[in-house]
Amino acid sequence: MSTRRIDSLGEISADYDAVLCDVWGVLHNGMRAWTPAWRSLDALRKEGKAVVLITNAPRPKGPVTEQLTALGVPDIAYDDIVTSGDVTRALIRENARRIFHIGPDRDMSLYDGLDVELCEEREASTVVCTGFCDDDNETPDDYAEMLQRLRARDLPMICANPDIVVERGEELVYCAGALARDFGLLGGRTLIAGKPHRPIYEEALRRVANVLGREPDPARVLAIGDGMLTDVKGAMDNGFPLVFISDGIHAREYGEPGKPDAERLDAYLKEAGAAPVATMLKLR
The missing domain is CATH 3.40.50.1000 (HAD superfamily/HAD-like)
Known part of the structure; x- marks a missing residue:
């Protein structure tokens, strides 16, 4: 039918x-x-x-x-x-204090008013991914080594945008969900509250x-x-x-x-x- x-x-x-x-x-x-x-x-x-x-x-x-x-x-x-x-902020409140942020600067409002510390990769206890730092040019391959390092330390990843790709004009650009997917394939633990x-x-x-x-x-x-x-x-x-x-x-x-x-x-x-x-x- x-x-x-x-x-x-x-x-x-x-x-x-x-x-x-x-x-x-x-x-x-x-x-x-x-x-x-x-x-x-x-x-x-x-x-x-x-x-x-x-x-x-x-x-x-x-x-x-x-x-x-x-x-x-x-x-x-x-x-x-x-x-x-909005809903990811609740995950951050419950699970994160020392955060390594992956994503563009335009997403930093995610942390407004939260009791967290943004720090370097080696100092973090949790990863929060909002997207690609340069989504005009980067692909998941550019993050492969980083994801391996994060997985080796058994850090959890909070994904603030589960989308794999979105349209930008006539092009498709990668979103945070692509990195959460790859991290999960490595056996990493991901926390996701969005669609x-x-x-x-x-x-x-x-x-x-x-x-x-x-x-x-x-x-x-x-x-x-x-x-x-x-x-x-x-x-x-x-x-x-x-x-x-x-x-x-x-x-x-x-x-x-x-x-x-x-x-x-x-x-x-x-x-x-x-x-x-x-x-x-x-x-x-």
Whole structure:
């Protein structure tokens, strides 16, 4: 049986009270916003539905809000945002004091207000990875020797962004999840709270409840996303109906960007064990 294709979220929105919407790859591509996407979320809010953005960005809500505004996503498009950085801060509080940070300087807001000490690799008791230091040019191979050293010391790694790759314009760039994956393959212990893991969804449901003024029925909370290992797996594992955005990071798996082959897309979803309620080319 083929997966239902829809052209507008309005075709199914009556069945839901709230939306958990992915950000990177759905609302923007790292360089510009997709205007029909945020307008569709604004329309849902005007219907009285709760809209919470759920993102694996490794920074707290404040800096992510600023980034969205700069890219052209206005705050009328959502009621709240929960980030991987938000829920990762709880992991850091519980597990880390002396931290070796792997990632760009722009992610340092992750530690604001936390009782931790950032130190050199040899002095650390925990590793926190928010991404690649130079994600324009580096690949996982550039970190292979470092990961071996960290594994040899049996240091735990807290991963603030479980994404393997994201779109930046027309390119794919590596994220912290690629290093957490490789560290895990070495036998290293990783701690992850972002999508697809439960903590970020529990926090998202709390935000939805705050907006609606009542506890939501998960069956009436629609997840929207384009990432198979994060958005899709997270929705499936945590019991949320899903709309899969096909013109995202996996677009080349079943056609050309903007031109998915329907049979190949169905086969791709089936092979991955994914059962979305519908697919859309782009959110609108």
